[in-house]
Amino acid sequence: MPVTIYDVAKKAxxxxxxxxxxxxxxxxxxxxxxxxxxxxxxxxxxxxHALAQGLARRKTGTIAVIVPFFLTYFFIEMLKGIQHELxxxxxxxxxxxxxxxxxxxxxxxxTLQEKRVDGVLLCSLSISTHFAEKFIEAGSPIVLLDTFHxxxxxxxxxxxxxxxxATLQLIQAGHRKIGMINAPLISRPARLRYKGxxxxxxxxxxxxKRKYLMIGPRTDESDGFTREAGYQAMKQLxxxxxxxxxxxxxxxxxxxxxxxxxxxxxxLSSPTNMSIVSFDDIELxxxxxxxxxxxxxxxxxxxxxQRLVEKLSAxxxxxxxxxxxxxxxxxxxxxxxSTH
Amino acid sequence: MPVTIYDVAKKAxxxxxxxxxxxxxxxxxxxxxxxxxxxxxxxxxxxxHALAQGLARRKTGTIAVIVPFFLTYFFIEMLKGIQHELxxxxxxxxxxxxxxxxxxxxxxxxTLQEKRVDGVLLCSLSISTHFAEKFIEAGSPIVLLDTFHxxxxxxxxxxxxxxxxATLQLIQAGHRKIGMINAPLISRPARLRYKGxxxxxxxxxxxxKRKYLMIGPRTDESDGFTREAGYQAMKQLxxxxxxxxxxxxxxxxxxxxxxxxxxxxxxLSSPTNMSIVSFDDIELxxxxxxxxxxxxxxxxxxxxxQRLVEKLSAxxxxxxxxxxxxxxxxxxxxxxxSTH
DNA sequence: TTGAAAGCGCTAACAA
DNA sequence: TTGTTAGCGCTTTCAA
Numbered sequence: 001m002p003v004t005i006y007d008v009a010k011k012a013x014x015x016x017x018x019x020x021x022x023x024x025x026x027x028x029x030x031x032x033x034x035x036x037x038x039x040x041x042x043x044x045x046x047x048x049h050a051l052a053q054g055l056a057r058r059k060t061g062t063i064a065v066i067v068p069f070f071l072t073y074f075f076i077e078m079l080k081g082i083q084h085e086l087x088x089x090x091x092x093x094x095x096x097x098x099x100x101x102x103x104x105x106x107x108x109x110x111t112l113q114e115k116r117v118d119g120v121l122l123c124s125l126s127i128s129t130h131f132a133e134k135f136i137e138a139g140s141p142i143v144l145l146d147t148f149h150x151x152x153x154x155x156x157x158x159x160x161x162x163x164x165x166a167t168l169q170l171i172q173a174g175h176r177k178i179g180m181i182n183a184p185l186i187s188r189p190a191r192l193r194y195k196g197x198x199x200x201x202x203x204x205x206x207x208x209k210r211k212y213l214m215i216g217p218r219t220d221e222s223d224g225f226t227r228e229a230g231y232q233a234m235k236q237l238x239x240x241x242x243x244x245x246x247x248x249x250x251x252x253x254x255x256x257x258x259x260x261x262x263x264x265x266x267x268l269s270s271p272t273n274m275s276i277v278s279f280d281d282i283e284l285x286x287x288x289x290x291x292x293x294x295x296x297x298x299x300x301x302x303x304x305x306q307r308l309v310e311k312l313s314a315x316x317x318x319x320x321x322x323x324x325x326x327x328x329x330x331x332x333x334x335x336x337x338s339t340h
Numbered sequence: 341m342p343v344t345i346y347d348v349a350k351k352a353x354x355x356x357x358x359x360x361x362x363x364x365x366x367x368x369x370x371x372x373x374x375x376x377x378x379x380x381x382x383x384x385x386x387x388x389h390a391l392a393q394g395l396a397r398r399k400t401g402t403i404a405v406i407v408p409f410f411l412t413y414f415f416i417e418m419l420k421g422i423q424h425e426l427x428x429x430x431x432x433x434x435x436x437x438x439x440x441x442x443x444x445x446x447x448x449x450x451t452l453q454e455k456r457v458d459g460v461l462l463c464s465l466s467i468s469t470h471f472a473e474k475f476i477e478a479g480s481p482i483v484l485l486d487t488f489h490x491x492x493x494x495x496x497x498x499x500x501x502x503x504x505x506a507t508l509q510l511i512q513a514g515h516r517k518i519g520m521i522n523a524p525l526i527s528r529p530a531r532l533r534y535k536g537x538x539x540x541x542x543x544x545x546x547x548x549k550r551k552y553l554m555i556g557p558r559t560d561e562s563d564g565f566t567r568e569a570g571y572q573a574m575k576q577l578x579x580x581x582x583x584x585x586x587x588x589x590x591x592x593x594x595x596x597x598x599x600x601x602x603x604x605x606x607x608l609s610s611p612t613n614m615s616i617v618s619f620d621d622i623e624l625x626x627x628x629x630x631x632x633x634x635x636x637x638x639x640x641x642x643x644x645x646q647r648l649v650e651k652l653s654a655x656x657x658x659x660x661x662x663x664x665x666x667x668x669x670x671x672x673x674x675x676x677x678s679t680h
Numbered sequence: 681t682t683g684a685a686a687g688c689g690c691t692a693a694c695a696a
Numbered sequence: 697t698t699g700t701t702a703g704c705g706c707t708t709t710c711a712a
Contacts, residue, residue: 005689017692017699020691021698033698049689051395052688055389056691056703057692062434084439087439092436092456344704345706357709358682369681391705396707397688455689684711684712690704696697
């Protein structure tokens with residue numbers, strides 16, 4: 001039989017209101033009674049019922065984190081940052097993973113109406129304007145992570161700029177035949193990285209060749225930022241052995257790793273036969289010696305939580321849109337092209 | 341202003357009890373009134389308040405998943421299985437990650453008393469007998485995943501058997517100088533795999549050499565089943581260049597990957613200079629061509645959820661202890677030793 | 681078949 | 697400073 005506030009009150013010989021005050025350290029209570037009550041609560045091993053407390057307080061102490069179903073390295077890192085920071089603020093985390101498109105809206109609707117959570121962190125998934133407005137109307141705190149909507153708070157990476165820099169790195173290494181392996185363009189980061197890539201070529205006066213561009217497949221199981229997708233893309237690219245790029249910008253490390261595998265199967269290697277600059281800087285990037293654009297994913301997760309918690313207490317400010325600039329990490333997958 | 345059951349009742353011209361009956365498809369209601377109420381609820385976009393519902397029903401529709409803080413590939417896979425299955429049963433998932441030892445007990449205590457969740461899934465972390473008994477007393481459903489306690493339901497891998505088989509594979513390939521890279525022995529799987537390893541050697545009449553055993557370091561950040569730990573262990577092992585093993589059982593794929601890296605740094609490779617059999621069969625194992633003992637992690641996650649959900653409805657049966665037998669996956673990291 | 685009312689365990693406003 | 701009480705939004709008896 002779980003012990004309730006009534007049990008504590010009875011044993012202490014006070015009303016439940018007083019117990020509540022003692023527990024929530026209200027100033028309107030005599031220090032001695034407070035001490036006595038706390039003591040008794042301890043003895044009885046009392047712990048408030050979370051749901052009852054939530055119902056009365058109109059807040060749950062829980063936030064929802066919505067992520068794509070395919071938990072890749074990227075999301076793990078993000079989750080770690082989020083989780084770590086959330087612990088600091090004493091919030092619990094409900095994890096929703098979206099395996100189908102409609103699911104996201106279901107979850108958003110639920111978080112909005114069901115009142116099971118105080119706020120939501122939406123990761124890497126696009127929210128419709130309809131729902132963005134709903135959240136604003138309802139005054140429900142939400143922050144977007146690695147995704148964007150003009151009406152809402154967000155923390156994103158400067159994808160276009162990062163891609164530009166990555167490509168520039170290839171150009172500065174002397175490459176002129178530069179290609180890209182990208183994820184499908186339904187993904188916003190994929191679109192932006194593509195844009196940055198093309199701009200870098202344009203600015204350098206290098207022609208963009210359509211056949212140097214490879215877009216890996218997307219499946220129900222993945223968003224296309226996968227090792228397998230990178231592998232397939234590179235294989236496809238190697239099909240054309242008369243005219244191949246010498247340098248490649250690949251939209252994620254994990255794809256680059258797959259691509260390197262495809263290279264090796266043909267007795268080729270990076271950077272000898274193909275220079276590569278990728279994106280993310282996941283843990284494995286170091287192992288593969290990838291020159292890559294580092295996204296501080298963990299820190300972004302922390303930042304998102306901080307912002308959300310801020311909104312949870314004092315809401316109603318201007319839209320907060322933080323853009324993080326990725327950092328070029330030079331390893332050895334991008335070689336300087338020998339001039340002959 | 342959120343719409344409540346009262347709003348629906350008023351608009352339908354009925355009592356809230358009737359609305360509740362309509363919503364929870366109780367048989368004690370006239371089909372027509374039910375239809376009408378449902379219709380109105382729809383129009384009003386009504387959704388029950390989760391906490392209020394939970395308070396009244398004495399169940400939350402949420403389960404807790406407790407995992408170690410260092411989310412490795414192993415846990416990700418496990419989480420995916422859990423998450424996927426949980427969705428089928430309409431349960432929400434609260435994720436607790438344990439970053440310090442005391443934290444686990446805090447979480448267990450909370451789940452027990454706070455009534456925020458209906459049950460718990462404890463992954464890869466040891467529960468004390470004290471808490472095991474508490475859970476039984478309280479009748480709180482809990483199932484252990486990749487961890488064991490005699491009093492509680494659990495789903496574990498036959499670690500000892502798996503290690504035995506892995507080692508046997510090396511022996512059958514002709515190896516006689518066989519070593520092991522292991523994680524620290526505080527980990528139960530590490531202990532059991534060590535045991536299986538030694539038994540295989542013993543049964544084959546092969547001497548176990550202490551200097552062929554390498555145990556990687558454990559840190560606050562990790563349990564020792566990491567790439568870095570494997571890397572360090574192999575480096576250490578290579579220190580001795582006069583007398584090295586030719587075959588190695590490594591306690592996880594990710595450590596094996598680190599070990600291979602150390603090998604490569606010395607211009608060595610597997611299997612040419614060192615045969616390796618590892619454990620887990622994570623996604624990357626295929627890429628590295630690891631011969632390994634496959635743990636059906638995803639399926640174990642699913643199974644755990646199924647069992648938990650079962651207990652959630654009809655509890656109070658015998659202790660369920662499922663032991664999964666790992667499967668040998670032959671790739672190319674273990675070479676047949678040429679007889680000369 | 682339905683409505684009214686008594687909880688579920690807590691917080692917070694109101695009195696005392 | 698404290699006790700009492702009215703909610704919080706729902707489920708579920710108990711009568712009708």
